[in-house]
Amino acid sequence: MLFGEQYRSLWNELEAERDHTKALEAEVERLKTDIKNRRLDSQALRRDIRILARKLKGLKDPEREELLNRIAELEIRVKVLENENAKLEQQASRGYVSFPRPSFSAAVESRMEAEEAETEGEAEVSRNKQE
Structure with a gap:
């Protein structure tokens, strides 16, 4: 194999590894953005729960029951979001650890x-x- 062919072959492999690294970096950024958005959703749900709890204090029994059910639903959604965030954070941290070095x-x-x-x-x- 000639030197030029060797160089071209090595260059192509290096470019492939760079492309792979860029793809992994993009995936980590996507996961970070996803985590951030889910945290914001979780915060919004908690805020809704606090507002509903305040409204609950002044309501009569039938309305109160409806709001309690709504609060329970929101709390379940918050827990689901927290679990999904934990999974995404694990994926993002693994992405950093398993990053191929050029x-x-x-x-x-x-x-x-x-x-x-x-x-x-x-x-x-x-x-x-x-x-």
Whole structure:
């Protein structure tokens, strides 16, 4: 394989790893945005619960029962959002941990080492011929 072909091959593999890294970074950003939006939803639901609780104090029994049911529904939604947020945060943190570093793959490194050894062998043979 010629040097230009080797270089092109290595360059293509490096570009593929860069593209993969960019895709992972975009996924982590998407997860962060998702987490932020869900936190805002959770805060809005908690605010709704507080407002309903204040209204509840001045209402009669039938209306009161309806608001209590609504509060229970909202609390369930808050818990679901919190669980989903925890899962998203785990995915985002795993994304950081498993981020590939821009480096050559093991196959490329072993190929480069083999070519290096081959080049050294050829240099040694040519030195022996000159002697």
